Each structure stands twice: as C-alpha cells, then as structure tokens.
Amino acid sequence: MNAISTSRWRIADALKVHADDATTTMPVIAYDFPTMDESVLIWDTGALRSIHGQTVTFKGWHVIWSLAVEKQDLTNQNIVSEWRNRNNSAFIGYWYSRDGVEWTWGGRLLQKTADLRPWEWSGGLVMRDESANTVDMFYTSCGYAGANETDFQSVISVSTGTIHADDKGVWFEGFDATTEMFQADGVNYANAEEDPYWDFRDPHPFINPADGKLYCLFEGNVAGMRGAFSISGPEMGPVPPGFEVGTGAQYGAAAIGIARLDSDYHAGDFTKWTMLPPLVTALGVNDQTERPHVVFKNGLTYLFTISHHSTYTGGLEGPDGVYGFVSDKGVFGPYRPLNASGLVLGNPSSAPYQTYSHFVDPDGYVQSFIDTVPAANNDPDNPAVYRIGGTLAPTVRIAFEGDRTFVTEVHGYGQIFAQAAWPVAATPDPRS
Ligand code: FRU
Known part of the structure; x- marks a missing residue:
C-alpha cells in the first residue's frame, strides 16, 4: 500500500x-494595510504546530515563525531593492501573541x-x-558556499531547541546545531548538475495517519536535464482539438517531493531518509511548486503548494497563489x-503580487504575507507606485x-487560529 503513483x-x-x-x-488588500512591526520585514510564515498538523498554543501563547530581515541590517535604505534581494539575507525569527492578532517580535x-x-x-x-x-x-539551509x-x-x-514561556512572553533555547536531512539526489529529483535552476527546499514533515510513519514533503524538480523533457500526451491530458x-x-x-524517515523520530534522530518518487509533477505546466503541505480532512488527503x-511555462497562465x-x-x-484546475486561492488581477506563500491549516484558515500592493490603477512593476x-x-x-x-x-491581518493547546493528546503509536 506504500507505492506512489506520481500524479x-x-x-x-x-x-x-x-x-x-x-x-x-x-x-483585494487595502493600500494602507497595517504592519506587524516597523523594525522587521517578514515573508513566509507558519504557526507552531504538532507533527499531526494541528496549530497549537504553548502555555496560552500563539507562536509563529517567519522568514525575516531586520530593517537595521539593511545595507542601503532603498527598501524596494532590499525587499527584492531579501532572500539573500533571510533568517528565521518568531513572533508571539496572546490573542493571535497582535504580535510581538521575538528575534532569531x-x-x-x-x-x-x-x-x-x-x-x-514543530x-x-x-x-x-x-x-x-x-x-532550508542554503546559499553560496563551498x-x-x-x-x-x-x-x-x-x-532542535526548547520552547519556554511565562506571563510576559515566549523564548527559545537550544537551536545550536544543524542536522542535514537530505539533498537532491539527481534520481528522484533534479540536482544542480541536471538543472542549474533546480529547487530543493521547504520541508514539511508530518505523520501519515495510515501507517504512523514520519514523511517529509518538499519543493523539488523532476529529475533529468533541464529543458530535455518531451511534453506529449500524458503531460497534456484531454486538451481541446488543435x-x-x-x-x-x-x-x-x-515536483512535489516526499521522503520517509527511517531513523527514530521519537529520539530526535533525523539522519536516515529514503527518497521517494514525487507525489505530483507539473511537467509542461510550471517550474515551481513551493512550500507543499498536507491536510487530512473528511477522509480525503489535501495537498497544497x-x-x-x-x-508557468508554454504560454500557460495563472495567478500567484496557492494550488x-x-x-x-x-x-x-x-x-x-x-x-x-488546481487553483485554490490566487491574487486578483488588479493586484497580482499582493500576497504569496499561503499556508492552509486543517480548519481551512489560510495565512499569507503581503508582498506588494499597487496604488490604484498603477503598474506594480514600477516601484514608485506600489507599497x-x-x-x-x-x-x-x-x-x-x-x-x-x-x-x-x-x-484580521495576520490572525492565527489554533486548533489545540500543547500538549495535544498523544496519538497511538502503531508500532507499539
Ligand atoms: C516561497 C519561497 C520558498 C523559499 C523562500 C525563500 O516564498 O520561495 O520556497 O523557502 O521563499 O525566501
């Protein structure tokens, strides 16, 4: 029952x-949207959660992580170019909140x-x-190295670290070592030799309720040399005549990638993985399916990206958003x-880059970050006219x-809804 039939x-x-x-x-997001904190710019964000997918509070606090740059660390004060180059200085920070609405920045x-x-x-x-x-x-540990x-x-x-809280706030200890889990293998997923633009990032681990094992989704590309794929019947499907x-x-x-953990999750051993074939590929359609995540609901498995x-490739079009x-x-x-079609929530064509990096929780709440909001009727590619x-x-x-x-x-802006307070009732371990 473990075989993947790549879709x-x-x-x-x-x-x-x-x-x-x-x-x-x-x-449509108002041009005068409120900001969480004037000292920091954030983008991809996720709530503290259990390995089973529930968003959790810790000692009454809501907690989220974000990719971030602190404004004081920006090298020049041109906010537009700094924002465009933000990936090249990204770190992960956190926020905490009593109500899931007003957030306090906690730092890296x-x-x-x-x-x-x-x-x-x-x-x-997690x-x-x-x-x-x-x-x-x-x-994802990344950048130019070697x-x-x-x-x-x-x-x-x-x-790995530990979370702590008192009545004033939330803090973390640990996070003093990195364990590398896995890399693009060139067999199931394209590596740098095959595709100089390869994507391999955004881990989303979860326990599969069907077998109790830990799997990790990630963003990848189909293995093979860039541009050498033949796009024919199976990739096309039932297209119109002509x-x-x-x-x-x-x-x-x-490709939406998946790997299985073979070492002991409960002991915090994340060193042994088996790479599995992609769950979904977008050959001929699109070159990026990022931040994949899964929701189990009403007996169905929902996979978002x-x-x-x-x-998009080959003249196809669709909005930035979640599919x-x-x-x-x-x-x-x-x-x-x-x-x-695959589209779940896209930006309106009047504000095509207003939001990105949507994440869908098990209750259907979707959070995302604001990228750029155009002034009315203006060109979003012209820096003078968007925020x-x-x-x-x-x-x-x-x-x-x-x-x-x-x-x-x-x-509300940045409103996070929690499904449970930590600790959540332990789910039975099918191995015991
Ligand atoms: C999505 C994304 C992720 C990546 C991050 C880098 O917004 O491209 O795939 O981890 O942003 O900033």
Missing part, C-alpha cells in the same frame, strides 16, 4: 485556471553558529510528539487537481467540499 498537474487542467473567479480569489531562532550556510529559507516549527517543550525547527563560494547549495535541515504545446513548455518541471504566474490536489486513497495518491508589504495579509478561510474549495471568510 500529474496536466496542461489540460491548467487551461482551466482563471484569475478573478470569486470562489478562488484573495480579497537558530544560533548563528549553527548556520552551515548563509541563508535560512522555509520549513516549519512540537516533538510526547514531549513537554521540545521543538524541531525544519528549514571553497570559492560560487556553488549554490540547498539542503533540507533541522535544528491544441499545440507552447514554446518553452519543456522548462516546466516542478504555492506557485507563481512567472513560473491544491486531492486524493481519496491517502497521502501516496493518486491526486486530482482541486477545483479541476512593500513585509507583513502578514488578512487570514482567509476556505471551505472544503470534496474536490472543490470555496473562499468563505475574511479575518
């Missing part, structure tokens, strides 16, 4: 993607001495099952695109109805 996000599915459908579109999580590479990219902050306060911080600092490296990694594959389609090779307008797939057979698939975000967007809620989703609620 495809096909050209015929993506042809059904339409921006501005009211059921799959983010609300990983000790600088634990960084194996210059940048920390996305991952997750309470260790059956522990009082052990936290595993999964992240002898001459010209090799881009991207390694899926973890660091349809021809567009120029450049062979550069779309995104974020993607960009700019990474999704559903399986009725569990995490290994097969999957069908949600809403027939940089660097703060959380309004949280929205989607309803799940089998293969379909609908946006149904809009909540």
